Amino acid sequence: xxxxxxxxxxxxxxxxxxxxxxxxxxxxxxxxxxxxxxxxxxxxxxxxxxxxxxxxxxxxxxxxxxxxxxxxxxxxxxxxxxxxxxxxxxxxxxxxxxxxxxxxxxxxxxxxxxxxxxxxxxxxxxxxxxxxxxxxxxxxxxxxxxxxxxxxxxxxxxxxxxxxxxxxxxxxxxxxxxxxxxxxxxxxxxxxxxxxxxxxxxxxxxxxxxxxxxxxxxxxxxxxxxxxxxxxxxxxxxxxxxxxxxxxxxxxxxxxxxxxxxxxxxxxxxxxxxxxxxxxxxxxxxxxxxxxxxxxxxxxxxxxxxxxxxxxxxxxxxxxxxxxxxxxxxxxxxxxxxxxxxx
Ligand code: P6P
Numbered sequence: 254x255x256x257x258x259x260x261x262x263x264x265x266x267x268x269x270x271x272x273x274x275x276x277x278x279x280x281x282x283x284x285x286x287x288x289x290x291x292x293x294x295x296x297x298x299x300x301x302x303x304x305x306x307x308x309x310x311x312x313x314x315x316x317x318x319x320x321x322x323x324x325x326x327x328x329x330x331x332x333x334x335x336x337x338x339x340x341x342x343x344x345x346x347x348x349x350x351x352x353x354x355x356x357x358x359x360x361x362x363x364x365x366x367x368x369x370x371x372x373x374x375x376x377x378x379x380x381x382x383x384x385x386x387x388x389x390x391x392x393x394x395x396x397x398x399x400x401x402x403x404x405x406x407x408x409x410x411x412x413x414x415x416x417x418x419x420x421x422x423x424x425x426x427x428x429x430x431x432x433x434x435x436x437x438x439x440x441x442x443x444x445x446x447x448x449x450x451x452x453x454x455x456x457x458x459x460x461x462x463x464x465x466x467x468x469x470x471x472x473x474x475x476x477x478x479x480x481x482x483x484x485x486x487x488x489x490x491x492x493x494x495x496x497x498x499x500x501x502x503x504x505x506x507x508x509x510x511x512x513x514x515x516x517x518x519x520x521x522x523x524x525x526x527x528x529x530x531x532x533x534x535x536x537x538x539x540x541x542x543x544x545x546x547x548x549x550x551x552x553x554x555x556x557x558x559x560x561x562x563x564x565x566x567x568x569x570x571x572x573x574x575x576x577x578x579x580x581x582x583x584x585x586x587x588x589x590x591x592x593x594x595x596x
Contacts (some may be wrong), residue, residue, distance in 0.1 A: 260286055260423070260434050260443035273427050277338040277360050278410055281387060285364070286423055286443055288332035289383055289415035290436065292325045292369070296381065296417045305376050313348040313565055314530075319375050322346055325368035325383060339364055340390045340397040343564055345533055350399050350564070362410065363388045363402055365533040370414075371499025380418035382501025386537040387411040399564050406536030406557035413537065416501045422446075424508065426544040431508065452547040453511035456574040458493045460503045461515040468519035472552065472584035476515075500529065504538050504572070508545055513577035517552060518569040526551070527569035531561055535568045548578035552585040 258266075264282060268274040274282070295304055308318040326346040333339055334351075337358035342351045345367040353359050364387055371381040387410045392401055413425035421436035423443055431450035434443035459480055466474070480492040495512070497503050503514050518527050529535050539549030539556040549556045549572035556568065571581050 257444045257446075260445070263432060263434075263445050263448075267427065267429065271429055273429050277362060278387065278427065280336055281333070281338045281360075281362055281364065282411060282413075282425065282427075284332050284336055284338070285329070285385055285413075286415075286434075288329050289421075289423060290441065290443075291328050291332070292383055293415070293417050293421045293436065295324050295328070296321060296369075296375070299378065312346050314345065316372075318346065319369070319372045321375050322369050322372050329364075329366055329368050329383075329385075333364055336360070338362055341401070342366070343399075343402055343532065344368060345370075345530060345565070350397070350402060352397055359397075361390055363390055363397065365402065365537075367530070367533045370501050370534065371497070374497070374499050379499065380416055380497060380502040380505075381499050382414050382416040382505075384414045384501060384534055384537050385412065386533055386540070402532065402564055403561045405560050406531075406539055409536060409540050409557075412540040414501045414504070414541070416505045418502060418505075422505070424450075424505065424541060426541050428540075428544065431541055431545045433508075450508050450545045452508060452542065452545045452574055454546070454575040456511040456513060456577055457490055458495060458506075458510075458512040459515065459577070460495050460497075460507070460512060460573075461517075462496055462498070463494070465519050465521070468521045470518060470520075470552075470585075470588075472581065472588050473515060473517045473519075475584050476581045500534060500538065504542070507547070507573045508541065511574045513573040513581070514570065515581065516570045525567050527567045529568060529570050531556070531559060531566050531568040532564060535570050535572075538570075539572060542572045546575065547573050548575050548582075549573075550578060550582045552582060553589060 264279045308320045308323050310318045335357050338360035340359045343365045366385040411427045415423045423434040433447040435446040437444050479487050483491040542549045551569045
């Protein structure tokens with residue numbers, strides 16, 4: 254039996270060997286990991302725990318909130334506000350930021366999260382997950398405001414997710430590669446099961462919601478049409494398709510065996526740049542994917558270079574195997590170049 258190391262031992266060794274993880278950040282990660290364990294217990298109760306179904310309210314996105322959305326959000330808030338490692342938190346489920354109450358010491362980090370992504374899958378027992386992103390409070394003025402959160406993804410100190418699937422797995426980066434920890438339910442501890450995750454540069458698997466095909470922009474239609482043309486087409490190979498409709502599950506598959514994930518802008522709501530949220534979905538996933546050797550763009554720009562203007566802003570997302578993301582991005586840039594040459 255190989256000696257398994259725990260999340261705590263991993264973080265201590267990372268801190269000792271690489272100095273990547275200041276004490277406050279280590280505490281933050283351990284507290285978030287503990288909160289994810291509590292969320293996993295609630296999620297796994299299902300119909301036995303009176304946690305399924307709608308909460309009868311809407312979030313800032315105008316989406317119906319599930320009971321587990323609210324439970325997960327509250328677990329993360331309560332777990333993190335007393336530790337002294339955070340100045341504030343932001344969540345998909347909350348209109349405004351949550352500043353750490355004055356009764357607790359304020360820390361140097363800010364935590365953003367989608368407490369339970371993929372909620373439409375909760376009641377049908379399909380994998381869902383928690384996504385989190387960590388920023389440093391860079392302004393030295395007293396207090397903290399929404400503007401403090403508006404930093405590009407390349408400023409992230411850490412990012413990760415917990416996928417509640419056949420296994421409960423925590424996936425984490427602090428900027429020194431990607432590590433995966435599986436929850437050992439017998440001991441209740443996170444056990445390191447994979448480190449230095451690498452996404453293959455090539456793939457034969459794409460993930461997109463095909464029902465939106467008629468609404469796509471030309472570069473996306475071109476890319477998917479070429480994949481569907483298979484061996485006889487310009488790609489010279491057959492492709493497979495997966496779409497879980499849980500970003501955490503789709504990204505976990507890509508980190509595990511490669512692939513390309515697309516949630517692009519489409520004509521349904523032309524004024525919206527995309528469906529997914531930049532700050533607490535796209536940025537953390539982009540950090541993980543890049544740390545695992547993949548790429549993440551919005552079609553024309555690196556996602557982690559984007560300067561946010563609003564906390565809940567949306568973005569078009571193309572991420573995964575390097576060569577595929579380069580191809581899709583290249584098709585978008587060809588369209589931009591053609592349009593500017595006509596001006
Ligand atoms: P659609 C879940 O609601 C989510 O935000 C992502 O996890 C997922 O990738 C996407 O939306 C699914 O969207 O339009 O296919 O239901």
